[in-house]
Amino acid sequence: MTERLYRDDPYLLEFDATVVARRRHQDRPAVVLDRTAFYAESGGQPWDTGTLGGAGVVAVIEEDGEILHVIDGPIPGEGERVHGRVDGERRRDHMQQHHGQHLLSRALVEVATARTVSFHLGAEAVTIDLDRLVTEEQLRAAEVRTNEIVWQARPVSVREVTRAEAESLLGGAIGRLHGGPAPDDRAQNRSARALDEAGERVRIIEAQGFDLQACSGTHPRTTAEVGVVLVVGHERYKGGSRIRFVCGHRALVAMHERQRVLDALGAAFSSSLSDLPEAARRALEQLRDSERRGQELLERAMEGEARRLLAEARDVPAVVAHAYDGWPAADLRILAGRLVALAPCVALLGSRADKAYLVFAQSEGLPHDVPGLLREALPHVGGRGGGRGNLAQGGGDRPEGVDEALAAAARAVRARAAGA
Numbered sequence: 343m344t345e346r347l348y349r350d351d352p353y354l355l356e357f358d359a360t361v362v363a364r365r366r367h368q369d370r371p372a373v374v375l376d377r378t379a380f381y382a383e384s385g386g387q388p389w390d391t392g393t394l395g396g397a398g399v400v401a402v403i404e405e406d407g408e409i410l411h412v413i414d415g416p417i418p419g420e421g422e423r424v425h426g427r428v429d430g431e432r433r434r435d436h437m438q439q440h441h442g443q444h445l446l447s448r449a450l451v452e453v454a455t456a457r458t459v460s461f462h463l464g465a466e467a468v469t470i471d472l473d474r475l476v477t478e479e480q481l482r483a484a485e486v487r488t489n490e491i492v493w494q495a496r497p498v499s500v501r502e503v504t505r506a507e508a509e510s511l512l513g514g515a516i517g518r519l520h521g522g523p524a525p526d527d528r529a530q531n532r533s534a535r536a537l538d539e540a541g542e543r544v545r546i547i548e549a550q551g552f553d554l555q556a557c558s559g560t561h562p563r564t565t566a567e568v569g570v571v572l573v574v575g576h577e578r579y580k581g582g583s584r585i586r587f588v589c590g591h592r593a594l595v596a597m598h599e600r601q602r603v604l605d606a607l608g609a610a611f612s613s614s615l616s617d618l619p620e621a622a623r624r625a626l627e628q629l630r631d632s633e634r635r636g637q638e639l640l641e642r643a644m645e646g647e648a649r650r651l652l653a654e655a656r657d658v659p660a661v662v663a664h665a666y667d668g669w670p671a672a673d674l675r676i677l678a679g680r681l682v683a684l685a686p687c688v689a690l691l692g693s694r695a696d697k698a699y700l701v702f703a704q705s706e707g708l709p710h711d712v713p714g715l716l717r718e719a720l721p722h723v724g725g726r727g728g729g730r731g732n733l734a735q736g737g738g739d740r741p742e743g744v745d746e747a748l749a750a751a752a753r754a755v756r757a758r759a760a761g762a
């Protein structure tokens with residue numbers, strides 16, 4: 343059984359130990375030590391990293407009652423003495439997030455009688471899931487309460503008690519057990535199960551006069567070390583709420599990131615921070631107005647273009663074959679729609695743009711096979727495709743073939759009209 347040095351002293355970052363066994367974990371070498379300051383992943387808190395002799399410690403996992411230090415680098419032999427060094431920044435980060443979580447969870451019980459059913463401490467996000475939906479107001483109240491406790495620098499103590507003592511201390515609404523290895527445990531079973539797993543001795547973490555929890559994690563000496571607790575988001579989740587938050591150093595990083603984004607937006611909108619929402623709303627409104635106006639102008643232009651093309655047409659019913667440069671297919675469709683609505687006509691339109699686009703249409707009651715016309719024209723532009731009824735469209739990768747495609751289709755229409 344490995345002696346867990348971090349339990350008595352979460353600030354201990356260097357230690358000497360003896361290798362008692364060599365193991366493998368998922369095809370990577372691992373060692374078991376007689377004592378360790380490395381925290382093994384548990385209760386929502388990730389493992390520590392660092393070095394063991396000349397090797398890097400990449401994961402620390404508890405498996406079958408053993409603490410496996412998964413390493414990359416020279417593997418020390420059984421019985422060998424090794425010097426361990428825990429990554430202090432990562433440890434401090436985990437202590438800030440994890441203890442901040444205890445306090446925030448407690449404040450949410452106080453403010454909203456919302457219980458935490460799971461905790462996840464990721465590389466980026468820290469979340470807790472609550473058994474009920476909380477409002478923005480409740481969340482802000484809990485955030486204020488949490489930070490007050492942080493700033494009061496309340497002593498945090500760790501003690502081991504018997505199961506019976508733990509049950510009476512944490513029973514009812516007082517405490518939530520937080521030592522179990524599975525972050526997704528259901529709330530109802532959590533206390534009982536964590537107590538079962540904890541065995542006869544249960545580790546209790548107390549933020550003086552505020553929060554009491556059974557927990558195997560690493561915690562600071564006082565609440566002040568959490569620094570600040572910042573709720574950065576919340577959403578509905580499994581009938582309750584999922585809360586995203588950051589503590590301590592992560593709060594500073596999150597603040598810097600937001601500041602950078604807001605500065606960029608402020609520069610883009612030439613606006614101060616407080617005027618940004620209004621500036622963005624105005625800009626969106628102007629954009630919508632411009633789009634509406636653009637659409638009106640486009641329709642007016644298409645109406646004029648359609649009338650001009652029909653006036654130039656000599657066939658009856660009119661056969662309009664025309665190519666444009668750089669038009670998107672959507673504009674060809676609008677023009678074709680105007681043409682076939684204004685007079686009985688066959689519209690054969692094309693565009694030489696990044697690709698070749700063809701849109702063929704005919705007025706209701708005219709006899710041509712529009713999809714067939716398109717199918718025959720498409721090889722000229724190196725495309726394939728088809729359509730249905732009185733409208734067909736397609737494209738190809740040879741814009742230089744658009745004129746020939748339209749000419750061939752116009753010939754086919756006129757030949758059919760002459761033969762009819």
Ligand SMILES: [Zn+2]
Pocket residue numbers: 385440444520521555556557558559
């Ligand atoms: Zn905990």
